Amino acid sequence: MRIVKLFTISVCTLLFFVNICSVYGQDKGTEIANRIWKEIKEVPALEEPDKQFMVEESTYSFTPDIYAIDDSMSKYWMHLAKSCQEIFCKGLVEVSQYDNQIESFAKTFVSKFGSGDIMSDMRWAIACPQLAALSTIIIYSPEKDLLSEEFKKFALHYNKAIIDHSLASDTFYKRIVWFTLWAGNKPFTHKNKVAFSLEDDLLKELEIHYAEYIEKKIWTEKDHEYWHAIRYFLVIVYICNWEDTLKLYKVSSSNLDGENYYKITQHFVRHNTLLIVPRPIYNAETLKFEIDLPKLTNRLPPIELPIRPLPEYRFNWESSKLKTLPRVSKVFFNDLLIIDFLNKVSTKQLKKIKDKK
Numbered sequence: 001m002r003i004v005k006l007f008t009i010s011v012c013t014l015l016f017f018v019n020i021c022s023v024y025g026q027d028k029g030t031e032i033a034n035r036i037w038k039e040i041k042e043v044p045a046l047e048e049p050d051k052q053f054m055v056e057e058s059t060y061s062f063t064p065d066i067y068a069i070d071d072s073m074s075k076y077w078m079h080l081a082k083s084c085q086e087i088f089c090k091g092l093v094e095v096s097q098y099d100n101q102i103e104s105f106a107k108t109f110v111s112k113f114g115s116g117d118i119m120s121d122m123r124w125a126i127a128c129p130q131l132a133a134l135s136t137i138i139i140y141s142p143e144k145d146l147l148s149e150e151f152k153k154f155a156l157h158y159n160k161a162i163i164d165h166s167l168a169s170d171t172f173y174k175r176i177v178w179f180t181l182w183a184g185n186k187p188f189t190h191k192n193k194v195a196f197s198l199e200d201d202l203l204k205e206l207e208i209h210y211a212e213y214i215e216k217k218i219w220t221e222k223d224h225e226y227w228h229a230i231r232y233f234l235v236i237v238y239i240c241n242w243e244d245t246l247k248l249y250k251v252s253s254s255n256l257d258g259e260n261y262y263k264i265t266q267h268f269v270r271h272n273t274l275l276i277v278p279r280p281i282y283n284a285e286t287l288k289f290e291i292d293l294p295k296l297t298n299r300l301p302p303i304e305l306p307i308r309p310l311p312e313y314r315f316n317w318e319s320s321k322l323k324t325l326p327r328v329s330k331v332f333f334n335d336l337l338i339i340d341f342l343n344k345v346s347t348k349q350l351k352k353i354k355d356k357k
Contacts, residue, residue: 027104028095028098028101028104029095029101029102029103029106029107029108030104030105030107030108032095032101032105033091033095033104033105033106033107033108033109033112034108035091036087036088036091036109037108037109037112037124039087040083040084040088040123040124040127041116041123043080043083043084043087043123045076045079045080046075072327073326073327073328073329073332074332074336076326077126077326077328077332077337078336078337080123080126081126081127081129081337081340081341084123084126084127085126085127085128085341085344087127088127088128089344089345089349089350089353091105092105092150092151092154092345092350093150093350093353096153102153102154102157103157105154105157106154106157106158106160106161107157107161109124109128109158110158110161110162110165111161111165112124113165113172113175113176114171114172114175118309118310118312121175121179121310122309122310122328125179125309126337128158128341129333129337129338130155130338130341130342130345131155131158131159132179132183133179133180133183133185133333133334134180134183134185134228134231134232134235135183135185135334135338136185136186136228137185137338137339137342138155138224138228138342139224139225139228143342144225146342146343146346146347146348147342147345147346147347148346148347148349148351149347150345150350151345151350152224153224155224155227155228156223156224156226156227159224159227159228159230159231160227160253161253162176163227163230163231163234163252163253163256164252164253166234166238167234167246167251167252170243173234173238173243174238174286174287174311175310175311177234177235177238177239178287178306178309178310178311179309179310180235181235181239181287181303181305181306182305182306182308182309182310182330183309183333183334184305184330185334186205187205188303205232206229206232206233206236206265210229210232210233211229211261211262211265213229214226214229214261214262215262221256221257227253229261230253230256230261233261233265238288239287239288239289239303240288240289241288241289241290246264251264282303282304284304284306287306309328309330309333
């Protein structure tokens with residue numbers, strides 16, 4: 001009898017600890033994401049650079065070399081990027097050791113965007129620049145072939161989280177679209193203007209390239225490329241001021257399968273009177289086209305891409321307390337940060353981190 005009782009107690013104790021471990025494991029992704037975000041925010045910046053590197057808020061938009069890369073800019077941002085990306089990659093490797101935890105890790109990391117000031121958001125962006133900027137470098141070979149499976153899974157859940165946050169919050173939606181346009185990845189590649197019409201790059205990228213891959217099931221909901229295409233579609237929806245129409249479909253990342261995606265994009269691209277509309281006037285502050293009723297057009301006007309990375313850019317510099325922003329250019333962000341980060345999330349480099357652990 002005593003043996004049976006001891007056996008029962010042992011089994012119950014074992015089940016208790018298994019249950020505790022299970023519950024703990026279910027939230028491991030969130031725990032790791034919260035921890036690395038705290039570490040990213042605490043990375044010390046370099047000492048305040050010379051005043052020419054700091055741009056006064058009132059003159060930021062008029063700085064002629066805002067697209068240039070110089071030693072001061074590179075030194076300041078590469079220092080932060082190296083540390084933030086190292087923290088991010090270690091967190092990704094750690095969370096990948098737990099089953100099905102990358103999703104909660106990605107969701108929690110995405111939720112940090114817009115939760116602090118502009119410098120917090122810039123750290124968030126440089127920690128994982130390819131996804132923050134919606135870079136096409138990770139959806140086509142040969143570059144995407146370098147990516148680790150861990151990062152591909154993260155990219156899938158990251159973009160799904162971006163989509164859900166955008167649909168739930170107008171503020172988040174505008175903020176991430178603004179940053180995406182500022183970063184200037186394909187087809188937003190010009191310094192300040194992009195041709196926007198059905199025949200030109202913006203909708204062609206959606207209809208001919210992305211929609212074709214989805215329609216032919218080359219990309220499905222199980223692929224990170226699919227959610228890249230959905231997020232790109234939401235950029236177009238935003239700047240064309242079509243969110244209300246999108247809401248009629250009650251869209252979320254859980255119901256945007258291939259069939260629904262095709263149906264919705266056809267509505268916008270072909271059936272939303274896109275080619276015969278009152279003349280839209282682009283508003284660079286809201287990132288939206290506004291209607292000028294007296295005029296009709298069959299071509300949308302050029303987009304003026306944002307000069308600064310985020311809508312507001314005031315913050316107190318720790319030592320000087322001046323309302324200034326360290327200069328950062330989209331050329332630097334794309335040509336140095338994104339390309340450099342591609343190697344860091346490669347199978348080879350993440351394996352080195354695993355081996356060290």
